[in-house]
Amino acid sequence: xxxxxxxxxxxxxxxxxxxxxxxxxxxxxxxxxxxxxxxxxxxxxxxxxxxxxxxxxxxxxxxxxxxxxxxxxxxxxxxxxxxxxxxxxxxxxxxxxxxxxxxxxxxxxxxxxxxxxxxxxxxxxxxxxxxxxxxxxxxxxxxxxxxxxxxxxxxxxxxxxxxxxxxxxxxxxxxxxxxxxxxxxxxxxxxxxxxxxxxxxxxxxxxxxxxxxxxxxxxxxxxxxxxxxxxxxxxxxxxxxxxxxxxxxxxxxxxxxxxxxxxxxxxxxxxxxxxxxxxxxxxxxxxxxxxxxxxxxxxxxxxxxxxxxxxxxxxxxxxxxxxxxxxxxxxxxxxxxxxxxxxxxxxxxxxxxxxxxxxxxxxxxxxxxxxxxxxxxxx
Numbered sequence: 336x337x338x339x340x341x342x343x344x345x346x347x348x349x350x351x352x353x354x355x356x357x358x359x360x361x362x363x364x365x366x367x368x369x370x371x372x373x374x375x376x377x378x379x380x381x382x383x384x385x386x387x388x389x390x391x392x393x394x395x396x397x398x399x400x401x402x403x404x405x406x407x408x409x410x411x412x413x414x415x416x417x418x419x420x421x422x423x424x425x426x427x428x429x430x431x432x433x434x435x436x437x438x439x440x441x442x443x444x445x446x447x448x449x450x451x452x453x454x455x456x457x458x459x460x461x462x463x464x465x466x467x468x469x470x471x472x473x474x475x476x477x478x479x480x481x482x483x484x485x486x487x488x489x490x491x492x493x494x495x496x497x498x499x500x501x502x503x504x505x506x507x508x509x510x511x512x513x514x515x516x517x518x519x520x521x522x523x524x525x526x527x528x529x530x531x532x533x534x535x536x537x538x539x540x541x542x543x544x545x546x547x548x549x550x551x552x553x554x555x556x557x558x559x560x561x562x563x564x565x566x567x568x569x570x571x572x573x574x575x576x577x578x579x580x581x582x583x584x585x586x587x588x589x590x591x592x593x594x595x596x597x598x599x600x601x602x603x604x605x606x607x608x609x610x611x612x613x614x615x616x617x618x619x620x621x622x623x624x625x626x627x628x629x630x631x632x633x634x635x636x637x638x639x640x641x642x643x644x645x646x647x648x649x650x651x652x653x654x655x656x657x658x659x660x661x662x663x664x665x666x667x668x669x670x671x672x673x674x675x676x677x678x679x680x681x682x683x684x685x686x687x688x689x690x691x692x693x694x695x696x697x698x699x700x701x702x703x704x705x706x707x708x709x710x711x712x713x714x
Contacts, residue, residue: 379679386683387519391526393690396563397570398423402531416531420524437595554701561697569693572657577604580649584617587641593621594628603642607649609685610669614646664692668712 378385398419405415530537538559545551585600593599599621606613622639626632664672672692676684692712699709 375679382680382683386680386687387523388526389687389691390683391523391530393566393570393687394523394527395530396566397574398527398531399563400567400571412532412534416528419531420528434597434601437598558698558701561701562694565693565697566690569690573608575657576649576653577607579653580604580607580645583645584642587645588621588638591625591634591638591641593624593638599624603645610673610689612673612685614642614649618642618646664689664696664712665714668692 401419402412402415405419406412410418538556541559542552542555545555581600581604584603585596588596588599602620603617606617618639621642622635625638626635628634669689669692672688673685676688676691678684680687696709696712699705699712
């Protein structure tokens with residue numbers, strides 16, 4: 336009949352389109368994996384730039400309530416921000432100056448403490464391990480003897496050993512490290528000043544960057560507000576916890592007559608900002624310090640026990656009380672974030688892991704399609 340075409344001509348090329356769609360769907364996970372790996376590589380490569388920026392952003396979040404309070408008593412940001420930074424720097428300088436004696440004594444005591452611990456371990460090693468030590472000692476003595484033994488032709492073998500410690504090289508490397516640390520601190524201070532003086536300027540820029548859609552602007556504002564709320568509360572709660580723990584360690588070690596209690600209080604306040612890892616270091620370090628000073632296992636157990644008691648009270652009483660209004664994350668998420676950011680950025684990664692993960696959780700809770708990630712991070 337006229338107007339009809341063969342059946343083969345009427346078959347649409349749908350299978351080809353379906354195969355192309357399936358192929359594109361199959362390549363999506365691999366593309367996301369490649370993008371994630373590229374992002375991790377960029378984070379590692381640019382850590383010298385990103386770490387000061389992240390530290391400055393967190394510091395600006397922590398100091399923003401104080402700037403707002405100054406504004407409420409009619410102190411403008413242009414005057415309030417420099418005043419606040421000067422007060423904080425002066426307080427930190429006075430604190431360092433007050434602890435300078437204990438800090439120097441603590442640093443000078445470390446090599447001797449390490450030697451005392453090693454000697455105590457050797458002296459208390461069971462007899463079953465002592466033959467091995469004797470064999471090693473005999474081998475070292477034999478090596479020394481053969482090193483200076485005369486050869487058959489009458490020529491004495493001489494071995495020239497380079498000094499293991501060169502003060503000039505140490506001072507040169509130390510000066511470069513101090514210069515790098517000072518430059519990074521100045522950069523962080525400048526970024527904090529710019530962020531605090533600017534106020535909501537950079538947030539408004541981010542909102543304008545998302546496009547003309549009103550829904551996207553509203554979502555961006557909600558995400559930024561949630562990140563600011565969670566990070567502010569987390570940082571202030573963490574600061575109070577560290578301060579209370581530092582004072583408790585200082586008073587406890589002072590009553591136990593443990594040397595340099597002020598330095599131990601400052602170290603505890605700093606290390607307790609790293610969950611799980613920091614408290615463990617404080618407990619082990621306290622036990623070792625008690626053993627080195629008093630040469631007694633009972634005093635080592637007492638010092639470690641006091642630190643462990645403060646750690647337990649912090650974990651089960653103080654932290655739940657002060658963190659009750661902060662967006663909590665489960666222990667597995669915290670531990671994994673510590674492992675990842677510590678591997679990526681070292682010590683700074685351990686310090687910044689929890690705030691960064693809290694910001695990621697705040698974003699995942701607001702962005703559609705990322706709810707599964709937010710659920711994994713929730714407590």
